[in-house]
Amino acid sequence: MNYYVLSQKEESGCPIGIIYADLFDKFYPDTKGVEFGFFPWYAEKGKPGPRTPFPEGMVLISKDKNYDFDIRSVSRFFYIVSDEFLAACHRLNVSIFDSVKIDVLSETGESISSKSYNAVLFEELDVRSNSDPASTFVEENGRxxxxxxxxxxxxxxxxxFKYRRLISGSDSLICSQAFKDLAENFKGIAFTPLETVLWSGIRRI
Known part of the structure; x- marks a missing residue:
């Protein structure tokens, strides 16, 4: 089967790079005094073992004007995905630790997208035990x-799927041909064949 590396693609409503948004437990009309980094979905980043489940009622509060993407990361560990993207995951073999419906709002509390979104935490794989032994890596201190x-x-x-503790595009999501076929009309995603990918050129999803 063919596999593809997902990369950010710039389109209307699909910004390149970091999105200017943070995930809160509820809507706050003024977020300046809210230390969102203490919320478990940020504070537990990279933590081994079980993570605190996403609560109901979460809100992504954004400085951006409009979103129309189907998937973007908000941190290195969780993603904001459309209902359509999540439905494609459920149709195929995708390991999701946690997901919850969220509202995506401006700083004034107005909806900034016609899509419905979810916060999603995918399983992250160990690269040594979940790749063919013929795979090769750049290593630091044996890792x-x-x-x-x-x-x-x-x-x-x-x-x-994705691998944990990697950098420079190697930490982006990878998908099968079957998933790519379902994602043909999704916005903000470029698919690069695994056999020809230049990892440093990938803008991690």
């Missing part, structure tokens, strides 16, 4: 930090 070449085993089953 892989980015790919030279990623090879998947012939019996690989996951349709959307």
């Amino acid at each position: 892989p930090v980015r790919f030279k070449k990623l090879i998947l085993s012939d019996d690989w089953k996951l349709d959307l």
Whole structure:
């Protein structure tokens, strides 16, 4: 099966780079005094073992004017995805730790998208035990930090996945041909074939 690396694609409502938004437990008309970094979905980043579940009623408060993307990361560990993107995940073999419906609002409390969104936490894989032994890496202190070449085993089953503790584009999501076919009309995503990818050129989703 063919596999593809997901990268940010600039379109209307699909900004490149970091989105100017933070995820809160509820809407705050003034966020300046709210230390969002203490919320568990930020504070527990990289924590081994179980994480605190996303609560109901979460709100992404944004400085951007409009969103029309189907997936973007808000931190290195969780994503904002459209209902359509999440439905594609549920149709295929995708390991999701947690997800919850959210509102996406401006700083004044107005909706900035016609899409409905969810906060999603995907499982992150260990690269040594979840790639073919022929894969090669750039390493620091004996630990892989980015790919030279990623090879998947012939019996690989996951349709959307990512690896933990990688950098420089190697930390982006990867999908199967089956997922790409479902995502054909999704906005803000470019798909690069795994066999030809230049990892440093990937703008991580």
